[in-house]
Amino acid sequence: MSEAFTLLRDEALVCTRCRLANTRTQVVFGVGDPNADLMFVGEAPGFNEDRQGEPFVGAAGQLLTRLLGEIGMAREDVYIANVLKCRPPNNRDPQQDEIDSCKDYLRRQIVLIDPRVVVTLGNFATKLLLRTETGITRLRGKVYPWWRGKQLIATFHPAAALRSADLVTEMQRDFALIRTTLEQPPAPPPSTVPVKEDPEQMSLFA
Ligand code: URA
Helix, strand or coil, rough: CCCHHHHHHHHHHCCCCCHHHHCCCCCCEEEEECCCCCCEEEEECHEEEEEEEECCCCHHHHHHHHHHHHHHHHHHHHHEECCCCCCCHCCCCCCCHHHHHHHHHHHHHHHHHHHCCEEEEEEHHHHHHCCCCCCCHHHHEEEEEHHHCCEEECCHHHCCCCCCCCHHHHHHHHHHHHHHHHHCCCCCCCCCCCCCCCHHHHHCCC
């Protein structure tokens, strides 16, 4: 793990930027390979994650692990994080000011991990990273060209799929797409000619 990544994690672990610091058991920063090609972004820690300090360890996490296994990958091969690093009380929806306080940690995680493919799980992550109000049902199952040459794939949140076998089938299709996208050759290195920064990209998550 790079020093910069360790410093970022240490900073996040003592964060008091929002009210969730008062009710969390601990900060759930993220887990997995900090050099992964594939990064998942969920919504927020739930009861089990808050207790164990690791994202996606409950029932939704077991489904995520199963879907990964079906495309020949393990949790250790990827990086898993959430939009919010702290559990909202009673698993209520994240509030906008909490997302605004927390999104800088996610942005810096993405910069340092530098994955080729980012997968958003559910509406909150998808709306934040694609900067859209469109719902996940319309956005899922496609590959979006994204920030710094990365590709973004949106899919359902595994907790929603726990309630619907049809959604599990759709997620299996999306995971097959993740696999084929990763199998494509990496994009060529950026041009050495300085390119003017795109203001859209500079205001990532704005
Ligand atoms: N749901 C999420 O979005 N993230 C977790 O870590 C667990 C459940």
